[in-house]
Amino acid sequence: MRIRRILAAVIATAALAGLGLTGAATAAATAQGARSYVTPSECRQGGGTPDLTDNLCKGGTHNGEQVD
DSSP states (O other): OHHHHHHHHHHHHHHHHHHHHHHHHHHHHHHHTOOOEEOHHHHHHTTOEEETTTTEEESSTTTTOEEO
């Protein structure tokens, strides 16, 4: 009986550790695959000004991001 409890605790711990690693990998993939382009309207909505000669958003929350 005691061995079953210990075995159940070990399995539960391993399962939770696996979920934690999966969540960390998903968060890293999301940050890595973030979109680097914004539309001119998204640039304006973020408080910036789209500079179409340099294809950059100047100012606001999307400052320095490329305008597509």
